[in-house]
Amino acid sequence: MRLLVVNPNTSASVTGLIAAEARRAASPGTEIDAVTAAFGMAYIETRLESVIGGYAAVCAAAEHYERHDGVIVAAFGDPGLGGMRELFDVPVTGMTEAALASACLLGQRFSIVAISRRIKAWYRECVQGYGLETRLASIRSLEQPLANIATVQDDHAERLVALCEQTVVEDGADVVIIAGAPLAGLARSVRGRIPVPVVDGVSSAVRHLESLVALDPGAAQTGSFARPPAKPNQGLPPRLAAMLAAGRP
Structure with a gap:
């Protein structure tokens, strides 16, 4: 294949x-x-x-x-x-369609962790477009400008983990989707640190x-x-x- x-x-x-x-x-x-x-x-x-x-x-x-x-x-x-x-x-x-499908197979409510505040409205509309807005617990994001799109994972790793944890503790997420191509692979590396399933769009x-x-x-x-x-x-x-x-x- x-x-x-x-x-x-x-x-x-x-x-x-x-x-x-x-x-x-x-x-x-x-x-x-x-x-x-x-x-x-x-x-x-x-x-x-x-x-x-x-x-x-x-x-x-x-x-x-x-x-x-x-x-x-x-x-x-x-x-x-x-x-x-x-x-x-x-x-x-x-990536979105596949990540949402995975999340829906792993839990009832999912949250999305994203790389910027501006992106949140569009992501919410994407979830609505797939008919899954009732299963969306929250969308949380980094707030500060990105110095280098290729190093977001390294530059903001701890903050991204903290956002994932907040979606579970404060928003009731059963599953966390780490969103965006610049974060490809991050779910794999932080999986043991988040107390619910973590989904990567690329995989x-x-x-x-x-x-x-x-x-x-x-x-x-x-x-x-x-x-x-x-x-x-x-x-x-x-x-x-x-x-x-x-x-x-």
Whole structure:
């Protein structure tokens, strides 16, 4: 099995964190290829940035999807996920969707720990979009500006652990989701320090996608996730334009 992991952000160092955790989580024999968006934001905090990241992710996936059995959107909030499901025949999942699914299998109420205050409103809307707002205990975040997106785990490790503990003690969380690509792998390293299950979006996405590929459910030929109809367009990257014009890949 070969999986493509797409970072919708432009931070190659964060792609390295994502790829390392994806490979740790993958089953023996699963190959992981990770790619970074060619344009856009260093990291995503807002609705507008998620729109930019979604387009960047679709473009990157279109360039690299061949010879892969599934695709992962490796940014919390899953920018571009729905569009990729329309575009590709292979299964596609995202960090948020997979983390929420894992959390719901581990407890009744979950909390999310994030990297910035600004990101919280968008994350809440993402949870609502998946129909799980009644199971959300809280969203807590770092408050101070980030000096370096690639070193958030090292720079703020103790504060992140404290936030996880607060969601359990003060908010009643049964499960904690540590959110965001820059925090990939942190759940693995702090698991023994948090008194409830801790979920990582990258590892969840890898394991859920492996299951989807193994199930071999087929692709949508009709319905809301069928390929968009061919129509005139301009300014699109050549590979994406060709896929939209040619029918299913």
